Amino acid sequence: MKTLVWVEHDNAQMKDATLAAVTAASKLGEVHAIVAGSGCQAVADQAAKVAGIGKVHLADDAAYANALPENVAPLIADLMGHHDAFVAPATTTGKNIAPRVAALLDVMQISDILSVEGDKTFTRPIYAGNAIATVTTSDEKLVITVRGTAFDKAATEGGSGEVEAVSGSGDAGLSAFVSEEIAKSDRPELTSAKIIVSGGRALGSSEKFEEVITPLADKLGAGIGASRAAVDAGYVPNDYQVGQTGKIVAPEVYIAIGISGAIQHLAGMKDSKTIIAINKDEDAPIFQIADYGIVADLFNAVPELTGKL
């Protein structure tokens, strides 16, 4: 089978999320990649070095600069004339583009796969990860998104793929990029962080979140996450949300502070290697899945912990 992997990038740098998709795709067969962007030759060169990628299709056009699905999906649908499967990471970009490609090809997408069981058979989470379904598609062409935490990352060195320029129809005239507010931070990205410190509604304000959570994260060199309640209340930006409908993470250590452990939150972090919970309610559901728990007021326990590290 010939697969086409979506390379996620910001026109300068390939994103790590791509690498899990490459691993998933390589279980299906030969791996090609598509780099769609503007002034993104450097990304194509990085992709060509990824172990397992045989060929990189580079579509360099101003219309592809922001990965607008209206412009990019037809380009991919065209390339699918010579490929059997389109494989994208289940990032917000992948989720935006892949279903549009699937509909253009008249196939059902298989979302968020956890494993490849055969040429056309996969497992995927449903009901917030409370059930795992094994599904087989009858479609000839496959469109798949890949859960990043379920696959190892392909090596970024060792490949020697060739880069081939391709062109598509460019701007579909349906949409335009206006602006972006991307938080710049030196912290590890949530989806690749080894340690995550996550705060919930109990923090009470953005000031307290900053005052209590940030120093602990700094000490541990950790990424910072949050529950939906903390995001909704404006303590932290939306991209901190961990859960069924936020980011899916699986770090070595996840420290949940003042988070009750609703199923929607657990859906995003229960595959973490070690889970630590700090909550003043000993009956909080988070303790049912935590490896280590402390029943305490976080406003005492967390500063004490930070101080003793």
Place this chain on the structure above:
Amino acid sequence: MKILVPVKRVIDYNVKPRVKADGSGVDLANVKMSMNPFDEISVEEAIRLKEAGKAEEIVAVSVGPAKAQETLRTALAMGADRAILVQTDDEVEPLAVAKILKAIVEAEDPGLVILGKQAIDDDSNQTGQMLAALLGWGQGTFANTVEVGDGTIDVKREIDGGLQTVQLKLPAIVTTDLRLNEPRYASLPNIMKAKSKPLDQKTPADYGVDTAPRLTTSKVTEPPKREAGEILEDVDTLVAKLKEMGVA
């Protein structure tokens, strides 16, 4: 402008789903069902646009069993004007739902379709994007804020790194994220009034859509269970554990 709002009847988000012992699926017998939470946000947004004078009519649509009427009545009680039930007892996949919705769009000619970003049962996150592709319209997915302009709509989207704003030509597709609004509760008088609002009954065949599934589920299993661990006495013990793990 008319707004079309597709709403799905799903397991209530407060219920913990149980996998059937025979591995054939999730047990939905006697389980509380509700409107998909993201669809409540869609209905609310449509109502706000109508209240702001940007829309004249709101049509709610559901594809599902006869009981999905209840979901549509909820949408009507919140403030939708009329409803269409496309009735079927089969499970209809996002691609087929998108095809049915396309046919309804062609009949109803809305200026905007607002869907949820994700149904919390199948967790597919596909239908809106698929509908946009089938119609050849622009799509503003995972909407945090929408602003209807003159023949355009600006959608601020929740993306992995933060927020992104795109401008789409109308007609267009929007899918809702959690922060778009806080849905209202239907008042008792409005629940009563909703009972007499029009609700059309159709079938997939009325729209000429083949709903035969493309995916077959051979097995549904429970994920690996995590056991409750240890409650530690104090912070010192936790510090010791973190050192043992080599993270501190």
